[in-house]
Amino acid sequence: xxxxxxxxxxxxxxxxxxxxxxxxxxxxxxxxxxxxxxxxxxxxxxxxxxxxxxxxxxxxxxxxxxxxxxxxxxxxxxxxxxxxxxxxxxxxxxxxxxxxxxxxxxxxxxxxxxxxxxxxxxxxxxxxxxxxxxxxxxxxxxxxxxxxxxxxxxxxxxxxxxxxxxxxxxxxxxxxxxxxxxxxxxxxxxxxxxxxxxxxxxxxxxxxxxxxxxxxxxxxxxxxxxxxxxxxxxxxxxxxxxxxxxxxxxxxxxxxxxxxxxxxxxxxxxxxxxxxxxxxxxxxxxxxxxxxxxxxxxxxxxxxxxxxxxxxxxxxxxxxxxxxxxxxxxxxxxxxxxxxxxxxxxxxxxxxxxxxxxxxxxxxxxxxxxxxxxxxx
Numbered sequence: 178x179x180x181x182x183x184x185x186x187x188x189x190x191x192x193x194x195x196x197x198x199x200x201x202x203x204x205x206x207x208x209x210x211x212x213x214x215x216x217x218x219x220x221x222x223x224x225x226x227x228x229x230x231x232x233x234x235x236x237x238x239x240x241x242x243x244x245x246x247x248x249x250x251x252x253x254x255x256x257x258x259x260x261x262x263x264x265x266x267x268x269x270x271x272x273x274x275x276x277x278x279x280x281x282x283x284x285x286x287x288x289x290x291x292x293x294x295x296x297x298x299x300x301x302x303x304x305x306x307x308x309x310x311x312x313x314x315x316x317x318x319x320x321x322x323x324x325x326x327x328x329x330x331x332x333x334x335x336x337x338x339x340x341x342x343x344x345x346x347x348x349x350x351x352x353x354x355x356x357x358x359x360x361x362x363x364x365x366x367x368x369x370x371x372x373x374x375x376x377x378x379x380x381x382x383x384x385x386x387x388x389x390x391x392x393x394x395x396x397x398x399x400x401x402x403x404x405x406x407x408x409x410x411x412x413x414x415x416x417x418x419x420x421x422x423x424x425x426x427x428x429x430x431x432x433x434x435x436x437x438x439x440x441x442x443x444x445x446x447x448x449x450x451x452x453x454x455x456x457x458x459x460x461x462x463x464x465x466x467x468x469x470x471x472x473x474x475x476x477x478x479x480x481x482x483x484x485x486x487x488x489x490x491x492x493x494x495x496x497x498x499x500x501x502x503x504x505x506x507x508x509x510x511x512x513x514x515x516x517x518x519x520x521x522x523x524x525x526x527x528x529x530x531x532x533x534x535x536x537x538x539x540x541x542x543x544x545x546x547x548x549x550x551x552x553x554x
Contacts, residue, residue, distance in 0.1 A: 180356040181317065181365040181392055183424045183445075187534045191416050191443040194533040197424055199265040199317045200362025201257065202232055206424065206445040207529055209436065209522045210235040210267060211453065215244070216260050218453060218519075220512040223262040229519050230527070232264050235448045238311055238320075239271035243293050243300075247310050255315025255360050267448070268316035270307045270369075273325050273429065284324060286341065304348035308366070312352075312359040320395065321349040323369040328402035335373040338398075342371045343385040355391045365392030367426060373398055374407040376414055383418040393424040396444070400429045409438055416443035433462055433525055434551045437542055440529050452518035457511050459503050462521045466553025468496075470514065475500045488520035 178200060187194035197204040211218045211226060214237040218226060226234060236256060241247070253259040256266055271289075282291035288303035304322045311319040322345045324338040346368045353359075355366045368391040372378030386394060396415050399408050412427060419425050426446035427439055436447055452462060459471035463483035470482065481491035482499065490499075490513045502510025532541035 178363055179358075180363045183393065183422070185422060187536075189533045189536050189538040190441065191413075192440050192529070192533045192538045193443055193445060194530050195424065195445055197233070197265070197445075199233075200364075201263065201265040201317055204232045204265055205530055207436075207440045207526055207533075208233060208446055209526050210446065210448040211519055211522075212237075212448055212450045213260070214450075215240045216250075216256060218515070219457065220508065220515045221519075223260055223264075225516060226519075227263055229516070229523055231519070231523060233267060233317075233446075234262065234264060235267050235269065236314070236316070237271075237274075238268045238307060238314070239274040239302075241268075241314060242271070242310055243295055247313050250315070251313045255313075257315055265317040266315070267318035267426075267446075268311045268314055268320065269428070270311065270320040270322040271302055284341075286344075288322070288345075304345040305352050308349045308352045312357065312364060315360050315364075317362070317364055318393070319364055319366050321346045321366065321368050321391075323371055323397055325371065325398050325401065326373065328373070330373065332373075332375055332378070335371070335375055335378050335398075338373075339371050339378050339382045339385075342369060342382065342397075346386055346389055346391075350389050350391070355389070367391055367393040367395050367424075369395040369397040369428070370415065370419075371398045374403050374411050376411075379411060379414055380418060383415070387418075387420060391423075393426060393446075394419050395426040395428050397428045399427065400431055400435075400449075405435070408435075409442065412439050412442045412444060419443075432551065433522065434546070434549060436522075436525060437529070437545055440533075441538070441542060452522045453515050456514035456518045459500075459514065461499075461514050462518050463553075464548055466550035469554050470496055470500050471503055472500075472554075482514070482517050483521065486517065486521060486524075488517050490514075490517040490520075 182198045184196045195206040211234045307322045323342040368386040370382045372382045424445045427444045461468040461482045464485045475496040478496035532538040
């Protein structure tokens with residue numbers, strides 16, 4: 178195999194079932210990517226991810242660039258070998274950190290100058306530089322550097338970000354092309370669409386990015402504070418504009434109900450820190466909605482986190498025990514909720530894939546929302 182290919186195998190309404198063929202195995206879509214920001218999904222090992230059936234995960238370019246450094250990872254043979262992970266990897270470009278660490282950086286037409294949050298040292302990201310860093314890290318999917326803005330930015334700022342993101346995307350592509358191989362397996366470069374919730378800017382951004390003929394396309398700049406209805410409206414707009422034969426990746430989304438709504442609107446790939454970060458804060462995701470296991474109501478609860486879940490955490494441990502571990506500061510508590518949450522998310526994606534293949538996604542979606550309470554706590 179000389180390049181990563183996407184195969185669209187079934188549709189049900191706008192929902193899509195596909196297969197992403199990578200050098201590290203097939204990724205069935207729609208798929209959720211666990212977030213391993215620093216080359217690890219906190220409290221879990223690579224064997225846990227493989228046991229959960231995660232065929233693709235995400236790592237963060239900004240953090241890995243600062244520590245342990247791209248040279249060390251490259252000397253180890255790339256991030257897959259460094260992590261001992263037998264699955265595909267996607268690396269983000271660092272564009273989100275440009276926004277989230279705005280007090281530490283300065284953006285100009287050529288790139289981003291930023292100070293490390295670790296030691297205050299000064300660094301420079303350019304489109305060419307971040308593409309090379311990700312290629313050397315060994316990501317199967319490399320993301321173009323983009324400019325991501327907060328939701329409260331005005332239209333004029335979003336227009337500048339769209340122009341800049343398009344210019345940077347061309348520069349990223351000019352480094353290696355949209356398909357390349359830094360190691361002994363194919364790597365693909367994905368472009369990112371920006372424009373906030375401004376329909377005409379989104380349309381412009383799609384046109385400019387798609388003209389560059391990338392291996393796939395990401396919908397960026399959402400889940401950054403805009404109303405959920407605006408998020409869904411923008412995602413629905415993207416379904417009509419993005420190429421049907423290419424994978425679509427919605428960046429940084431989201432809650433389980435978000436995933437269901439966005440699969441229904443044609444999205445193939447997702448990532449979000451919610452299942453793992455919220456686990457460490459004591460929140461479990463269940464078929465009934467969110468469960469704040471730290472609450473006093475569960476101090477003597479003998480039932481599992483989710484009575485409808487078949488993961489080994491729910492087969493063995495009670496809510497009371499997990500709550501005790503979290504309050505005692507025991508690492509096992511963080512691990513148990515993290516594992517359960519990822520099992521829930523990945524199982525949800527598997528069910529959606531099966532429903533799309535069977536042609537009953539709308540029925541499955543209705544049944545899911547009959548029991549799932551997005552506001553539950």
